[in-house]
Amino acid sequence: MFSLDDMIQFLPSLLHGALLTIAVSLLAFALAMVCGLLTGIARISRLWPLRAVSAVYIQFIRGTPLLLQLFFIYYVLPYGGIVLSPFVSGVLGLALNYTAYMAEVFRSGIQAIPKGQWEAGASVGMSRRLMLRRIILPQAVRIIVPSIGNFFVSIFKDSALVSVITMRDLMFSGQLLASATYKHFEIFAMVAAIYFLISYPTAKFVEWIEARIDVTRRPVVIGMRG
C-alpha cells in the first residue's frame, strides 16, 4: 500500500499544511491567553457592566459549537462588510472560542487564592491592579497551568476545524490530496502521524512546565506550621 514515491509526493503539501496548523494554533492560543486573562479579570471586576458582558460572552461561546462560530466569522461577517481571509478567520474563531474557556480557568484560579491575600495587599496600600499582578496572579499560576496546558495540547487538534472554512491547514491539505488521488488510507495515516508528532512533544512540554512549577516554591496552605 504505502509507497515511498507516494509519501514523497504528498509530504510537501502536508507539511505546508502542518505549518499552517501550527501557525493558526500558536497565534490563536497566544491571543486567547491574553484575552482570556482580561475576560477572566472582567468576570470578577467591581464594575457590574464588565462582569455582565464577560459572563454573557462566556456563556454564549460555550453554548454554541466552534464550527458554527467559524461559519459566522467566515460566511456571515461578509454580509456586514467584514471580509476576512480563511487564515484570519480561523485564528480569530479559535481565539474567541478559547478565550471563553480560558477566562473561566483564570477566574477560578484567581478566586482560589484566599481572601486574606487580597486583604494583606490592601492593608499595605496596594491597588487592586498591583495586587493582581504581584500577589494574586503569581500564586494563581500554579493552579492555572495544568488546565492551560491541556488547552494548549488540544488547540492543535481543534484547529483541524478551520479546514471547513477552506483554510489549507494540515487537515484540509489531506482532504484535498485524498479526494484527488483516492489514496485515503495513506494520506490520512500520514495526517494522523503528523498531528501526533505535533501534539506529543507539546504534551511533553506541558508536563515539563508543570513539573518545574511543582518543585519550585510550593504554595503553602495558609496555616500555622512550617
Next chain:
Amino acid sequence: MNDAAEVAVVSGSDAQPIVQLERIWKSFGRLEVLTDVSLSVQKGEVVCIIGPSGAGKSTMLRCINHLENIDDGTIHFEGKPVYRYKQNGRVVVDPDSRIEAIRAQIGMVFQSFNLFPHLTVLGNVIEAPVHVLREPIAKARERAMVVLGKVGLVEKAQAYPHQLSGGQQQRVAIARALAMNPKVMLFDEATSALDPELVGEVLRVMRQLAREGMTMVVVTHEMDFARDVADRVVFMADGAIVEQGPPEVLFTAPRSPRTRQFLHSILNRNGGPEEPSPVP
C-alpha cells in the same frame, strides 16, 4: 452606647486623634454588627479591645482601614474624614488612590498572618515599600533588615513563609507592616492562631513596639497583655462599646455588669472560650 465624657477623661490630651470613629453603624445583611460606635485613638496610645466572640471587634478594626464598608458614621484619619462620608449633606466617596494612600499609613496584622507565600521573608517586607511607596530596592532592603531586626528574624530574610513557625510568620507579618512606617498599627487577635508556646515571642515584639511609642489598636484575648500594655481598654459587646478605661480601673472595678460578667467568665475559665452566658 458610648460614654463621651469617659473618652475625654482617659485620653486627657487635647491633641488631635490619629484615628477617630464617629457614630459608626455597620451591618451584614440584617445582622447589626456595629451600632453607633465611637472611638478615638491618640498618637502613641495603645488601645486594647476586648469582648465576647461576635461583639464586632474585628469588624470595627477592619473599618479603620476600610476592609469593611461602613453604613453610616464617619471615620477620621488625622482629623480628616476618609473613605466615605457626608460633606455638606452629600455623600463623598474617596477615590481608590486616596484610600490606598491612607491604608499605606495604617499597618495591619491578621490572625492568620496572610503572608505572601510565593515571596521570601525579605520579599514580603519590601513588597509594599518598593511597589507602593516606590522606594529604591536598596533602600527598601536596608529598612527591611532594620524591621526584621526588631522582630528578631534577620537570619530568616531569605526563607519562605512555609519554612517558618507560626510565631515567626506572625513576626514577619509585623515587620511587613512596620516597613511602611505606619502611623498606627492594628492587630486582630495576632496570637489566637498560634500554638501556646509561640504566643510569647509575638507578644514580646508587640510590647516592644508599644514601648517605642507606636500607636496601636489591639483586639486581643490576652488579658495579661491588655493589663500590662494598654493605656486604655475598651470592652465591646453586641456591636457597641459598653465600657472603656485604663486597665487598672476596667479590670479591677468595672462599672457595667456586662463587663464584670465577661471578665468573670474569662478568669474562671482560665483562658478558655470567652462566651459568657446571657445577661440575667
